[in-house]
Amino acid sequence: MKNEKLYNSGVLTELCKGAVLPPKELWENKKGGLVIIECPQRIPCNPCHTSCPTGAVVEFKDINDQPEIDYEKCTGCGMCVAKCPGLACFVIDLTFSEDKALLKLPYELTPMPEKKDKVWCLNRVGEVVTEGTVENITEPFKDSTKVLHVSIDKSFVDQVRSVRVVK
Amino acid sequence: MSEIKKTDILIVGGGAAGLSAAAEAASYGAKITVLESDLHLGGQLVKQTHKFFGSKDEHAGTRGYKIADIILKEIEDNKENVEVHTNTAAVGFYKNDGIVTAMSGEESYFKLQPKKILMATGAQERIIPFPNNDLPGVYGAGAVQTLMNVYGVVPGKKVLMVGAGNIGLIVSYQLMQAGVEIAAVLEALPKIGGYWVHAAKIRRLGVPILLRHTIKAALGKDVVEGAVIQELNDKFQLIGEPKKIDCDVICLAVGLTPTNEMLWQAGCEMKFVSQLCGHVPVRDAKLRTSHPDFWVAGDAAGIEEASAAMIEGRIAGLAMSEALGLKIQQENYGIYQERLDSLRRGEAGEKIRCGLGMAQITDWGNK
Structure with missing residues (x-):
């Protein structure tokens, strides 16, 4: 792993098993987006698979396996985003508009934003990298984990993994 | 009887x-x-x-x-x-x-x-020895969870978390959910002990996780007003200069x-x-x-x-x-x-x- 010290403190430093990107062409044309899971460590956990309605998160041979995704089946529905106890699932929809992507990410903090609010978008170490707009807020399992749909400039999709809401 | x-x-x-x-x-x-x-x-x-x-x-x-x-x-x-x-x-x-x-x-x-x-x-819960570890404001992580999640009371405004096992990482996240700031999470080992995803969750909210660091002392007269931390080498000996951290709670999640x-x-x-x-x-x-x-x-x-x-x-x-x-x-x-x-x-x-x-x-x- 690149920059091991940083990785060992919980920051993804390169793609690896359990943290892959979708095939480029499929990703660029898939309405609704595709899931990105950042779960590189073998831990006993599989709700991303059991919550997936389409079988896109492939069944685990061993519960400790890192998640594997069949991108042909992913619809970007975001059920895993809401279910993952590690908050490690994100959906990125590159078809949102010409220059903007839609990011669907888990949110369990206060304050709760409202639609059309501007939010700060944070990278994997919590630095503000851009501003985004909340397009929608869902709560698929009615269990207090919200899924924020945030539009951001396409060039930041590799970086943004969280938001800060300032009211 | x-x-x-x-x-x-x-x-x-x-x-x-x-x-x-x-x-x-x-x-x-x-x-x-x-x-x-x-x-x-x-x-x-x-x-x-x-x-x-x-x-x-x-x-x-x-x-x-x-x-x-x-x-x-x-x-x-x-x-x-x-x-x-x-x-x-x-x-x-x-x-x-x-x-x-x-x-x-x-x-x-x-x-x-x-x-x-x-x-x-x-x-x-275990506790580790350091000067002033009996000051009000030094908590075990279990006590912080009881206060916060059972009784709805936040322990303070800014917390120094000692220990990056699952408890230290999860309690840090829960504190943030309650609106409390985490000054830093210290871990004496070269790697977090808890699940990587729990660490990633607080890292992306801007919390520093300082590997190979330990607490040297709690500061304050009547209550915790800060802490002194220092880096460790691979033999767990103190190296570098001690650093002052601003916090009003020191939370021990050391096992x-x-x-x-x-x-x-x-x-x-x-x-x-x-x-x-x-x-x-x-x-x-x-x-x-x-x-x-x-x-x-x-x-x-x-x-x-x-x-x-x-x-x-x-x-x-x-x-x-x-x-x-x-x-x-x-x-x-x-x-x-x-x-x-x-x-x-x-x-x-x-x-x-x-x-x-x-x-x-x-x-x-x-x-």
Whole structure:
């Protein structure tokens, strides 16, 4: 792993098993987006698979396996985003508009934003990298984990993994 | 004081392991008495506002406190078999006649004569020595969770978390959910001890996790006003310059150690196993100790995750029921064991596997 010290403190430093990107062409044309899971460590956990309605998160041979995704089946529905106890699932929809992507990410903090609010978008170490707009807020399992749909400039999709809401 | 309460199974501790054992054994018709020293059942589960890992069988993806409700509801189905005493602690076991003394509240005592006993007493938090560690504002992580998640009180404004195991990482996240700032998370080892995803969750909110760092002292006259931290080398010696951190709470999440004094009293064979975080009873795969009437489950058997504690409770509940001569679901042994094994198969389970290799025996024979 690149920059091991940083990785060992919980920051993804390169793609690896359990943290892959979708095939480029499929990703660029898939309405609704595709899931990105950042779960590189073998831990006993599989709700991303059991919550997936389409079988896109492939069944685990061993519960400790890192998640594997069949991108042909992913619809970007975001059920895993809401279910993952590690908050490690994100959906990125590159078809949102010409220059903007839609990011669907888990949110369990206060304050709760409202639609059309501007939010700060944070990278994997919590630095503000851009501003985004909340397009929608869902709560698929009615269990207090919200899924924020945030539009951001396409060039930041590799970086943004969280938001800060300032009211 | 004179009357001796008889019961088939005494479960000491009404947390994840104890409640699961009660649910399992009650379903076979065993008469159970649960002693819980806290004011309510649920143990550590009731403080866990985050979603659990594991598989569906251990309610993965469900928040901990909701899991406590699920098990309590299961017990409710056989409530005629389960007698619960909260605010009641088991204080002693008398080997000569098998009597357990219990203290209800702080004044009233009673005696129990159980046929089988499960110690599901959980764990105690460790504390590390540093100057001023007795200042108000220095907390154990468990205390912070109780304050915040049971009573709705935040411990302060800015917290220095010591320890990046799962507890340190999760409690940091929960503090942030309550609007408390985390100054930093310190970890003496070169790598976080908890799940990587838990660390990633707080890293992306801007929390620094300082690996190879330790706390040197708490600052303040009457209460915590800050802390001094310093870097460590690979021999855990202090290097570099001490640094001052601004905080009003120092939260210690530096590990747990099994609580199992009554097993010593009962004369159970005990062993120090560092991977299980302290002295633990030697036990067979059905969680029976060297004393034929004592079982153990959960953190009292070795520090592990709540999901494992719940399955161990099931196995112990099953085994005690069998030992009482009740008709049980034999196939459950295999099902539960497979679930337990699968939870322990990963990278995070390596320590546990290694520890069990030392603490578990195949069979007690005719002992």
